[in-house]
Amino acid sequence: MEKRAIKKSSLSISENGIEEKKSTRRLEVLKTYKIYIGGQFPRTESGRYYVAKNADGKQLANVCLSSRKDFRDAVVAARGAFGGWSGRAAFNRGQILYRMAEMLEGRKAQFIEELTQQDSTKGKAEKEVNLAIDRLIYYAGWCDKFQQVFSAVNPVATSHFNFSVPEPTGVVSIIAPQNDSLLGLVSVIAPVIAGGNTCVLLASESKPLCAVTFAEVINSSDMPGGVVNILTGKVSELAPWFVDHMDVNATIYCENDSSVQKMMQEKSALNVKRIIFYNSVKWDTEKGQSPYFIMDTQEIKTTWHPIENIAGSGAGY
Amino acid sequence: MPKVKSLFSIPDFTLSPRVDQVGVEERASRFTKRSIKKESKVSGLKLVLNMIDLTTLEGKDTEGKVKQLCYKAMHLHDTLPGLPTVAAVCVYPTMVKTAKKALEGSGIKVASVATAFPSGQAPREVKIRDTKYAVVNGADEVDMVISRGKFHAGDYNYVFDEIAAIKEACGEARLKVILETGELGTFDKVRRASDIAMYAGADFIKTSTGKIQPAATMPVTLVMLEAIREYYYKTGRMVGMKPAGGISKSKLALHYLVMVKEVLGDDWLNNEWFRFGASSLANDVLMQLVKEKTGIYQAANYFSVD
Numbered sequence: 001m002e003k004r005a006i007k008k009s010s011l012s013i014s015e016n017g018i019e020e021k022k023s024t025r026r027l028e029v030l031k032t033y034k035i036y037i038g039g040q041f042p043r044t045e046s047g048r049y050y051v052a053k054n055a056d057g058k059q060l061a062n063v064c065l066s067s068r069k070d071f072r073d074a075v076v077a078a079r080g081a082f083g084g085w086s087g088r089a090a091f092n093r094g095q096i097l098y099r100m101a102e103m104l105e106g107r108k109a110q111f112i113e114e115l116t117q118q119d120s121t122k123g124k125a126e127k128e129v130n131l132a133i134d135r136l137i138y139y140a141g142w143c144d145k146f147q148q149v150f151s152a153v154n155p156v157a158t159s160h161f162n163f164s165v166p167e168p169t170g171v172v173s174i175i176a177p178q179n180d181s182l183l184g185l186v187s188v189i190a191p192v193i194a195g196g197n198t199c200v201l202l203a204s205e206s207k208p209l210c211a212v213t214f215a216e217v218i219n220s221s222d223m224p225g226g227v228v229n230i231l232t233g234k235v236s237e238l239a240p241w242f243v244d245h246m247d248v249n250a251t252i253y254c255e256n257d258s259s260v261q262k263m264m265q266e267k268s269a270l271n272v273k274r275i276i277f278y279n280s281v282k283w284d285t286e287k288g289q290s291p292y293f294i295m296d297t298q299e300i301k302t303t304w305h306p307i308e309n310i311a312g313s314g315a316g317y
Numbered sequence: 318m319p320k321v322k323s324l325f326s327i328p329d330f331t332l333s334p335r336v337d338q339v340g341v342e343e344r345a346s347r348f349t350k351r352s353i354k355k356e357s358k359v360s361g362l363k364l365v366l367n368m369i370d371l372t373t374l375e376g377k378d379t380e381g382k383v384k385q386l387c388y389k390a391m392h393l394h395d396t397l398p399g400l401p402t403v404a405a406v407c408v409y410p411t412m413v414k415t416a417k418k419a420l421e422g423s424g425i426k427v428a429s430v431a432t433a434f435p436s437g438q439a440p441r442e443v444k445i446r447d448t449k450y451a452v453v454n455g456a457d458e459v460d461m462v463i464s465r466g467k468f469h470a471g472d473y474n475y476v477f478d479e480i481a482a483i484k485e486a487c488g489e490a491r492l493k494v495i496l497e498t499g500e501l502g503t504f505d506k507v508r509r510a511s512d513i514a515m516y517a518g519a520d521f522i523k524t525s526t527g528k529i530q531p532a533a534t535m536p537v538t539l540v541m542l543e544a545i546r547e548y549y550y551k552t553g554r555m556v557g558m559k560p561a562g563g564i565s566k567s568k569l570a571l572h573y574l575v576m577v578k579e580v581l582g583d584d585w586l587n588n589e590w591f592r593f594g595a596s597s598l599a600n601d602v603l604m605q606l607v608k609e610k611t612g613i614y615q616a617a618n619y620f621s622v623d
Binding site (some may be wrong): 072075241244245246247262269270 | 613614615617618619
C-alpha cells in the first residue's frame, strides 16, 4: 500500500504539468548569421551588426555589419586561393560545383523556409531554390567546355602557331542582386568560379539569410577555403572599397543605381579593373544563364608559338 | 646607463632562471592589444623598415639575385618619398663581396651568416675560417649558429667557448648569435642559451635561421628580451635582439616594437639594438605605408619581387 501511495504522489507531480510546461517553454536555438572568409565563419572584426527584418517589420536575425577590414581580409583570402583554384583541372572545378548542387538539394527545406521568412511565398521559394540548384548544375557542366567554345586558332602570315585561350582574370568582387537573394547570388557566383576566379561577395542587404546559409553549403562541398568569401552589410558603405582595392581584378554590380555605377567606373580606373553591370538581367529566366557570363570575367591570352614554315617547303600538314 | 664593470663572474648556466610558459604566453599576447593608428602607425612602420635585415639565404642565390636585393635595400619604393633604407642585407659568405660592392656608400650594412649555417655541424676550425672569410670580404656583421647538439648534450662550456672563439674571429664586426629556438624545445633552454651567448660576448642574440619551424614567435622573443634585460642590469652591457623567420606582416612587426619598448625601453628602439630578419616583411610594410597615404588597399604585384 505504502509503495503504491508513493508512486501515486510522484505521478501526481508529473501530472502537475511541470513536464508539459517545460516543453512549451523551450527556447528555439537561433542561428548566428556570421560571415564567411577563407573557409572560416568569423564575426565581423568591427563587432557591429544590423537587424534583418521582413516586410512586416518582424525581426528575423542579427546579421554582421561587415567593415572595410573584413573586405580587406577577404581579398587576402581570395588572392591566396586563386593560384590553387585556377590551377585545378577544369573538370575538377565542375565536380565541385556539382557537389555544391548536391549539398543545396539536401538542404532545400531550410532555404525555402528562409526565403518565405523573407517575404517570398512557399511556391515561389520552392521554384527559386530549384532554379538555383539547376543553375549550379548548368555551370558545373560548362566548367571544362567553355574554353573550347571560346578558344581560337588564328590565321597569321608568319610561321607561328597562333592561338587564343580564355584565362581567369583573378579576384572578383561582387555586389549581389538585392531581390533574388538566393538565385541571384548563385547566378553571379557560379560563372565567376566556374571560370577559375575567386570572389568576395556582398550579400543582399535586406535579405541576407540565404547568403550565409549558402556559405555553409559551399563549406561542405570540397570547395577550397577562400575561393568564395561572403560578407553581409551595407552596399553604400562597402561599394567604394569593393571597387578601389588594387588587388581586385573585376567588380560585378547588379543594381540600377546610376550614382553607384558612376562611382564604380571612376574608381576602377585606378588599376584598370573590369566593371560589369548586370542591372537588367532576369535571373529567373533562361536569360539568367549563359556561358557569356563566364566570359565576362575571363581574359583572352594569345600565344605565338614559332614553328617551321611547313607550307613554305611544300610539305603541307 | 650604469658603468660597465670590467670583471664580472660567469654564472653557472645550469642555474639560469626557469621560465613560466603560461605566464610568458599570456604576457606576449597582451602586446598585441595596443592600438597604433595614423601618424604613430606610419612612424612605427618606417621604424620597422629601418630595422629590417633584408635577407636572402637560398641554395639557389646568384650574384644577380644579391645585386637585385641590394638595389631594393637602397630603393625600397621610390614612388613614396621619404622612406628610410633597411638596416642591412644578409647573405651567405660567398656573396659578401658582391653585396659590399653593390651597397657601397649607402650606409647599409652587410651581414653574413657563417659557421656552417644553418646546421652548425662543422669543426671549430672550419667555423672560424668561415667567419674570417666573411669578415675579410667586408662583412660588417656576422650571424653565427650555436651547436645545438652540444647544447642539448649539456656541454655548455663547448658552446660558450665556441661563441667566444667566433667573437674573437669577428674582430670589428658585430656578432649575432642564432639560438635556433625551434630546435631548443623549451623556454627554459632558450633562456639558458641566451645567457650563454651573452656572457660569451654576443652583440646580438637572434631567434632562428629561418630554416626551421617554428621560427620567431612573440613568446620566445619575450623570453630572450627578458634575458637581455637581466643581463643588462647585471653587467651594464647592452645586447641587441633579432627575431628572424615568420615575421611577414606589418601588424605583427608593430606588436614586436611594442614588446621591445615595454620590456627594454626606448634605448633599444633603433636598428643598433633591434633588427628583424625578414624578406617579405618589407613589401608588406610598404603596402601599408602606401595604403596610409592613398587610402586605397594595395596589391603585391605593384611592388618589387623579392
